[in-house]
Amino acid sequence: MSDNRDPFRLNRRRFLKGSALATGALALPQFAFADGHTKKPSELIVRAWGGAWGESLQAGVADPFTEATGIPVRLDFTEDNEIKPKIWAAVDQGRVPPIHVNWDTTTNATISALRGVTVDLGDLKGLDGLLSIAKPTGIDGWPLVNTYSYVYVCAYRPEAFPDGPPESWRVMLDPKFKGRVALYDDGIGFNPIAVIAGGGSMSDIPDNMEPGYQFYRDLKENEPLLGEDADFTTWFQNGEIDIACTISVNARAAKQKGINVEWTVPKEGCKVDTDGLWIPKGLPANEEYWSKRFIEFAITREAQEKWCSLLGLPPVYPGLEPPADLAGDPAYPTAPADFEKLVSVPSPVLVENQPIWFSKFSEIMQG
Amino acid sequence: MAETAAGGKPLSWRLIDGVDRLVAAAWPRGLHGMNGYLFLLPAVALVFILVIGLGYMVEFSLHELDLATYRLKEAYSLTNYQTFFERPVYIRVLWRSLLAAAIVTLITLVLAFPYAYLMVRTTSAATRKFLLVALFLPFFIGQVVRAYGWLIILGKEGLLNSIVTGIGLPPLDLIYNYPAVILGLVQYMLPFAVLLLTPAVAAIGEDIELASESLGATWIGTFRHVVIPMAKPGIIGAGIVVFTLTLTDFAMPEILGGGTSDFIANAIYDSYFQISNIGLGSALSIVLTLVGSALVALMLMIAGTGTLGFAERKS
Amino acid sequence: MSGGRSKAVVLWGLTVFSLVLLSFPTLIIIGASFTSGDIIRFPPEGFSLRWYERLWQLDSFKDALLRTVYVSVVCTLVSIPAGTLAALGILRYRIRFRRSLQVYLLLPFTIPLVVSGLGMLIFFGELRILGSLWPVGVALCVINLPFMIWAVSASANALDSELENAAANCGAPPVVVFFTVTLPAVMPGVITGALLMFILAFNEFLVSLFLVDSRIVTLPVQIYNSIRSVITPDLAAVSVVYILIAVLAVWLLDRLVGLEIFLRSK
Numbered sequence: 001m002s003d004n005r006d007p008f009r010l011n012r013r014r015f016l017k018g019s020a021l022a023t024g025a026l027a028l029p030q031f032a033f034a035d036g037h038t039k040k041p042s043e044l045i046v047r048a049w050g051g052a053w054g055e056s057l058q059a060g061v062a063d064p065f066t067e068a069t070g071i072p073v074r075l076d077f078t079e080d081n082e083i084k085p086k087i088w089a090a091v092d093q094g095r096v097p098p099i100h101v102n103w104d105t106t107t108n109a110t111i112s113a114l115r116g117v118t119v120d121l122g123d124l125k126g127l128d129g130l131l132s133i134a135k136p137t138g139i140d141g142w143p144l145v146n147t148y149s150y151v152y153v154c155a156y157r158p159e160a161f162p163d164g165p166p167e168s169w170r171v172m173l174d175p176k177f178k179g180r181v182a183l184y185d186d187g188i189g190f191n192p193i194a195v196i197a198g199g200g201s202m203s204d205i206p207d208n209m210e211p212g213y214q215f216y217r218d219l220k221e222n223e224p225l226l227g228e229d230a231d232f233t234t235w236f237q238n239g240e241i242d243i244a245c246t247i248s249v250n251a252r253a254a255k256q257k258g259i260n261v262e263w264t265v266p267k268e269g270c271k272v273d274t275d276g277l278w279i280p281k282g283l284p285a286n287e288e289y290w291s292k293r294f295i296e297f298a299i300t301r302e303a304q305e306k307w308c309s310l311l312g313l314p315p316v317y318p319g320l321e322p323p324a325d326l327a328g329d330p331a332y333p334t335a336p337a338d339f340e341k342l343v344s345v346p347s348p349v350l351v352e353n354q355p356i357w358f359s360k361f362s363e364i365m366q367g
Numbered sequence: 368m369a370e371t372a373a374g375g376k377p378l379s380w381r382l383i384d385g386v387d388r389l390v391a392a393a394w395p396r397g398l399h400g401m402n403g404y405l406f407l408l409p410a411v412a413l414v415f416i417l418v419i420g421l422g423y424m425v426e427f428s429l430h431e432l433d434l435a436t437y438r439l440k441e442a443y444s445l446t447n448y449q450t451f452f453e454r455p456v457y458i459r460v461l462w463r464s465l466l467a468a469a470i471v472t473l474i475t476l477v478l479a480f481p482y483a484y485l486m487v488r489t490t491s492a493a494t495r496k497f498l499l500v501a502l503f504l505p506f507f508i509g510q511v512v513r514a515y516g517w518l519i520i521l522g523k524e525g526l527l528n529s530i531v532t533g534i535g536l537p538p539l540d541l542i543y544n545y546p547a548v549i550l551g552l553v554q555y556m557l558p559f560a561v562l563l564l565t566p567a568v569a570a571i572g573e574d575i576e577l578a579s580e581s582l583g584a585t586w587i588g589t590f591r592h593v594v595i596p597m598a599k600p601g602i603i604g605a606g607i608v609v610f611t612l613t614l615t616d617f618a619m620p621e622i623l624g625g626g627t628s629d630f631i632a633n634a635i636y637d638s639y640f641q642i643s644n645i646g647l648g649s650a651l652s653i654v655l656t657l658v659g660s661a662l663v664a665l666m667l668m669i670a671g672t673g674t675l676g677f678a679e680r681k682s
Numbered sequence: 683m684s685g686g687r688s689k690a691v692v693l694w695g696l697t698v699f700s701l702v703l704l705s706f707p708t709l710i711i712i713g714a715s716f717t718s719g720d721i722i723r724f725p726p727e728g729f730s731l732r733w734y735e736r737l738w739q740l741d742s743f744k745d746a747l748l749r750t751v752y753v754s755v756v757c758t759l760v761s762i763p764a765g766t767l768a769a770l771g772i773l774r775y776r777i778r779f780r781r782s783l784q785v786y787l788l789l790p791f792t793i794p795l796v797v798s799g800l801g802m803l804i805f806f807g808e809l810r811i812l813g814s815l816w817p818v819g820v821a822l823c824v825i826n827l828p829f830m831i832w833a834v835s836a837s838a839n840a841l842d843s844e845l846e847n848a849a850a851n852c853g854a855p856p857v858v859v860f861f862t863v864t865l866p867a868v869m870p871g872v873i874t875g876a877l878l879m880f881i882l883a884f885n886e887f888l889v890s891l892f893l894v895d896s897r898i899v900t901l902p903v904q905i906y907n908s909i910r911s912v913i914t915p916d917l918a919a920v921s922v923v924y925i926l927i928a929v930l931a932v933w934l935l936d937r938l939v940g941l942e943i944f945l946r947s948k
Contacts, residue, residue, distance in 0.1 A: 045896055050911030076896035077907040081640035085800065086892065093807045098895035111643060115437045179540055185626045186641045225543055226626020230913050237721055239524040240543075253912075257720055352434055355642040362637065363456040365627050387857040403775025410768030410787060410831065413760070413824045417789050420801015478700045481693040498697075499941050500932055505704045507928035508711065509885045509902060511909060512921045516707025519714065519724045526710075526724065554703050559829075562874065566836035586689040604832060611791035617888060632794040639800060652797040659792035664785050 039286040043072045044294055046101040049229070050077045052253035053311070057103065060307025061298045068297070071290060080104055084112065087280045091117040097280040100291040106146055106274045107350045110136060113143035114351065119279040119288060121145055124296050133274055134299070134316040138348030144278035145295055147304070148313045151331045151342060152189030152271045153263040155232070155251040160242035165264035169197040172243060173215075178222050182235055182244035185226035187216075187361035188354075189271050190245045192343050194219075196268040205345060206353045209360070216364045226365060236261050248331040252312045265330040265341055272333065272342040274316075421656065428649035439646050447650035457634060457651065461658070463545075464630040468614040471552045475609050476602060478553070479560035480568075483601075484594075486561070487568045502558045514551055514622035518542060543625025551619040556612065560605040567601020568594075603670040607663055614659050631655050712925065715918035722915050733919040743920075746901040749815060753890075753900055754883035756819025757826070761879045764823070765830025766872055770864065772831075773838050790825045798825055799892040806893060818893045818900065822883040829882065830875040837871030870943045877935065884924070 046062065048054045054075050062073035076083070076099055083099065090097040102109070112118055113136070121127075121142040127134065134146045156166055160177075172181045183190050191212060192205050198218075200211030225231070225241060229250050235241040237259045251263045277298060279291045297303055301317050308315035309323040314332055326332040333339050394405075430439035431446040451457050486498045505513070520526050521541035528538040541547065571594060579589040595602070617632040629637075631651065638648030710724045715733060717726030737743050768787065777783060790798070802821050803812070811817045845867070849859045865872075887902035894903055905920060935941060 050908055053911060074896055077904075077911065078891070078896070079640075079907070079910050082891060084643065085639065085645070086803065086895075089804055089807050093804075095807060095810070095812070111437050114435065179543075186637070224627070229911050230909055234518070234913055238518065238522050240522060355432075355434065355644060358637070358642050359454070359456075362629075362634075363454060366456050366460055366629050366634075383858050383861065384855075387855040390857050391855075403771045403777045406767040406771025406775065407777070407783070408767075409764035410827060411783075413764055413820070413827060414787060414789055416802060416805065416821075416824050417793055417798055419805050420798060421789075421793065423801055423804050424797060478696055478703075481696040482700050485693055485697050496936075496941055498701075501701055501704055503881075503932050504925055504928050505708050506881045507885070507924040508708055508921050509887065509905070509924075511887075511906065512711055512917060513707045515722060515913070515917070516710045519710050519722065520706060554707070557700060557704060562878070563832060563836070566871070580685075586685050601836065604836070607788070608791065608828065608832070611788060615792065615794040617794065617796060632796060635794055636796050639796065649797075652794060656789070656793050656797075660785050660789070663788050663792060664781065667781050667784060 037285045038289055040069070040071055041100075041284075041287045041290055043074050044100045044287075044290060045074045045076050045098070046103060046294070047078060047080070047083050047099045048075045048103050049080070051229070051233075052249060052256075056307055056310035060310050061294075061303045064303060064306070065294055065297045069290070069293070073294070080108055084108065087112070088115060088117060091280060091282050095282065096284065097282050100279065100283060100287055101294055102278050102280065104144070104276060104278060106136065106144070106276050106347055107354060109144040109276050109278050110139055110347050110351050112278065112280075113139055117281050118143035119281055119283075119292075121279070121292065121295060124292060124299075126296060126299050129318070130299060130316045131318050136276070137346055138351070144276040145299060146274040146276040146316055147298060148308050148311065148315050149272055149274045149333070150311075150313045151248050151265070151333065152193075152245050152273070153248045153251060153331045154243065154266050154270065155236070155246050155248075155254075155261055155263045156243045157236065157239075157241075158260060158262050165262065166243065167267055169193055169245075169266050169268050171266075172224070173218050173222055175222065177242050179225070180240070180242040181219065181222055182225040182227060182232055182241045182246075183219075184245070185228060186358050187365075189247070189273070191357045191361070192271055192345050193245070193268055196343070202343065206349050209357065213360055213364065216361060220364055220367060224365075233257075233259070249311050249313065252326075263331055269341055269343045270331070272339070272344050421653075424649035424652050427645050428647075428653050430646050432644045432646050437643055447647045448654075450647055451650055451654055457631075460629055460634050461631045461655070463628070464614050464632070464655075465658075467545075467549060467552065467630065468610045470549055471556060471613045472606050472610045474549070474553050475556045475560045476564075476606060479557055479564055479605065480595075480598075480602070482557075482561045483564035483568045487565060488573065502561055505554075506558050510551075510555060510618040511622060513554065514619065517547070517551060517623060521547065542623065543627075545624070545628045547623045547625075548620050548628050551623045552613050552616060555619065556609045559612070560609055563605035563608060564598065564601045567598040567604075571597045599670070603666065607666055610666075611659055611663060614662075615655065708925070711918045711921050715915060715922045717915050717918075720914060722913065722918050733915045734922075736916055737919050737923070742899075742904070743901070746899055746904045747923075749898060750884055750901040753815055753819045753822065754880050756816050757822040757883035758876050758880045760820055760823040761827060761830040762872060762876055765827055765875055765879075766834045766865075766868065768827075769831045769834035769838055769871070770868070773835050774864075787831060788828055790827055795825060795888040799889040802889065803892040812893065813895060813898065815894075815898050818890055818898075819883070821889055821893055822886050823879065825886070825889055826879055826882045829878045833875030833878060834868050834871040837874075838868045873935075873939060873943055877931070880931075881928075884927075 046057070048057050054077060058075060062075065066072055078086070083102065087097045087099070087102070102112075104112070109118070121144070124142070124145065127142065127145065133149060135142065136144050136146065154166060154169065160180075171177070191209070192202070194212035194215040195204055195209055196202070198211030198213075198215030200208065204211060225235060227235070229246070232241075232244050232246045232250055233254045235244070236254055248263060251261050254261045277295045279288060279295070283291065298307070299317065301320070304315040304317035305320050308320070312323055312326050312332065314322070314334055322329070322332050322334065330338065330341060333342055427439060428447050429443045429445070430441070431444050433440045482498065482502075486495055489495050489498075518525065522528065523538055523540075525541070527541060532538050575593060575597070576589055579593045580586065584592070615632050616630060617636060620628050620630045620633055632655070635648050635651045635655070638644050638651060714722045714724045714726050716729050716731070717723060718728035718730035718732060719726070771777065772780065772783060806812050806817050846859055846863050849863045850856070854862070885902055887906040890900055890903050891906065894900055901920070905917065909917060932941070
């Protein structure tokens with residue numbers, strides 16, 4: 001319960017002593033000055049999602065990183081939306097932020113970048129070799145690095161679909177599934193799909209969202225449940241729902257826990273998106289240095305292979321094989337043909353329109 | 368116990384004398400008219416921490432969000448308040464919260480009063496202890512876990528529905544709707560209300576009741592004309608606490624509402640965190656705090672001053 | 683005695699309903715915590731203590747539990763003098779703007795917790811006291827203070843002011859009157875209030891969430907964060923640990939002062 005966590009002071013004192021010397025396996029020669037800037041911190045705090053997400057980061061990135069550098073990694077499971085104001089307030093007030101690395105959705109990370117609280121990662125080693133989606137769009141430089149893509153799949157209970165997987169998202173409107181349909185509580189992952197399922201097309205986004213809103217109005221009649229990652233698992237395992245739009249990772253984790261769940265990509269497509277890593281401003285120089293090394297490590301072949309295969313998601317490191325159970329799965333896009341079935345909305349469009357879509361979504365759903 | 372002191376006076380007395388002299392020096396008798404305010408100072412100062420927070424919110428609420436930088440614009444404007452009044456969803460959600468607060472308060476009081484009454488009046492010490500313990504234990508289970516307990520009981524394949532389907536009826540929708548939120552809130556508020564009512568009931572002499580009944584009043588008449596009026600301070604106090612806590616609740620609608628029975632606190636949460644609009648969230652907070660405080664003031668006015676235990680001196 | 687019977691039926695009927703309502707979810711959770719499966723479910727699949735074992739082995743659980751105790755103690759210690767004095771002040775003295783003051787002192791309940799939490803995040807951040815645990819205790823005291831004030835004033839209503847006057851007339855100095863007459867009279871209220879403050883602080887997660895970081899996380903916040911991604915039976919096991927603590931606290935209270943103290947009236 002020590003209150004003394006002013007790493008600046010600690011850092012300066014050690015800097016003056018000149019005792020710090022970076023010796024980790026990851027310390028690159030050009031950074032290995034014999035000064036406080038590379039002094040190893042006592043730990044790195046990485047914000048993460050829990051459950052299958054956190055376990056994959058622990059095993060795929062955090063543990064090997066600790067093994068290589070000797071720096072323990074602590075995962076902080078504060079929700080992504082809830083860590084945001086804490087980081088913003090810290091940066092605004094000139095305090096040291098509560099975490100070192102934020103594992104975040106690309107949209108939220110981009111918002112934090114616009115707000116000016118992110119450290120530029122352009123000097124990271126290994127960025128050049130990654131797939132182009134690693135680089136954030138609509139914003140200068142590298143305020144974040146995307147680390148994999150993921151798909152908001154149509155997850156369903158096979159018992160409820162004896163004739164095979166649902167072919168269209170419109171099945172959600174079937175009165176048979178009244179009260180047994182679930183979406184994310186902010187409409188995330190579904191907004192562009194709603195437009196297409198409501199009779200619109202990609203070119204309607206973002207200027208004409210009305211078909212999507214109409215789809216939501218029709219869906220509202222069917223009394224959908226709105227929740228977050230954990231809710232979907234709970235609802236599937238308690239037989240509360242038959243069909244949901246959720247990230248494939250959750251569906252796969254539920255299936256691995258013995259819950260009877262399958263997933264598919266209906267004809268309207270599924271939204272594909274990315275997550276990334278970023279570092280908040282205001283960290284002591286040595287902690288920022290080692291945070292960068294952490295992200296650098298997360299985009300190495302070794303880490304990407306393990307982390308992403310545990311998640312069951314396509315990495316940004318090129319040429320890696322999918323895990324056996326996902327080979328050929330539409331929710332694990334690799335070839336250009338796979339991506340054609342999926343719907344991608346550029347980050348700048350999302351950042352600018354998400355608040356508007358959210359307001360409309362909640363207006364319809366809270367009616 | 369402490370009678371070993373040299374002067375013959377017990378040690379504790381001398382200690383108190385010392386404290387008294389210190390107090391007399393620091394706080395001369397001339398200031399004793401201010402004693403009441405001095406007593407209130409720590410509590411007022413603590414609550415002032417919230418007022419400072421509210422001050423930030425007032426400032427935030429007067430600036431519009433700039434989506435290009437996700438910061439609030441420099442210029443002052445009433446856009447956020449305008450948004451509140453223009454979007455029917457906010458009025459609807461506020462109305463839903465107010466209605467829930469009223470319903471929950473009513474049901475909770477109806478349930479809590481007999482509980483408190485029996486706990487005070489029962490002649491069996493064991494019964495009394497049982498009722499007290501049954502009241503305290505659920506206190507220690509947070510809202511989140513209790514809500515999970517409800518899911519197991521009320522879910523589509525839950526305990527109640529397995530009975531319902533067992534006798535050949537179609538399963539009922541018992542959870543993830545407005546009534547489920549009300550139920551969860553009543554269960555959460557019940558111990559508070561009982562504890563708030565108990566002292567008020569305990570203060571009513573049993574002889575008064577007996578007198579009323581011996582004069583021919585039925586027990587319902589005695590309750591209506593004697594017991595409840597005498598317990599009014601406790602009832603109003605419990606009512607105000609349950610009402611305000613329900614009005615601003617976040618967790619129950621979040622967990623038991625299935626995402627479509629949001630209260631105003633959920634809308635505030637969404638503005639702050641989901642869409643990062645601290646200006647709009649602040650405006651909603653200010654509106655809610657004003658509405659809540661105005662209703663409390665109204666209730667205090669209607670009920671007179673003898674409420675929330677803050678009774679006038681009976682002299 | 684048919685009147686007496688109908689009274690008993692109605693009152694006991696409502697009370698039994700309350701008892702079921704209060705204890706049903708609790709009993710379900712206790713039962714579910716002994717499951718050997720991976721899912722919180724009732725009736726549990728088999729019987730095992732594996733989720734308790736898992737908790738026990740988790741160092742972070744024990745640390746978080748200790749921090750929670752610390753925070754709750756700070757909250758209770760701050761609220762006892764603040765709440766007691768405020769209740770006596772508003773009750774025993776001529777105060778102007780009494781009603782406005784009552785509305786003011788109810789602000790902790792009329793401001794949503796999310797807003798209080800965010801406001802204190804910014805204010806404590808300015809003061810550079812975030813990252814310590816004691817401000818969390820103070821914050822929890824602030825948001826629950828009306829309970830303490832209520833508890834004391836409810837019992838102070840029963841306090842006979844003649845007794846204080848008599849003591850003063852016999853020459854007792856004010857401090858002596860306070861400690862020998864006033865305070866003992868409101869003691870039941872102080873104890874009720876203190877227990878409430880402790881319990882509430884022990885469970886609070888929404889405001890704490892903003893004021894702790896992962897180095898000083900408390901148990902309710904840890905639980906709240908963990909259920910955002912996945913819900914496992916250790917959640918039920920934690921609740922049972924809480925209930926055990928509650929049983930211990932209630933038992934201790936009964937041994938030390940007697941539970942009757944909650945029902946005492948003058």
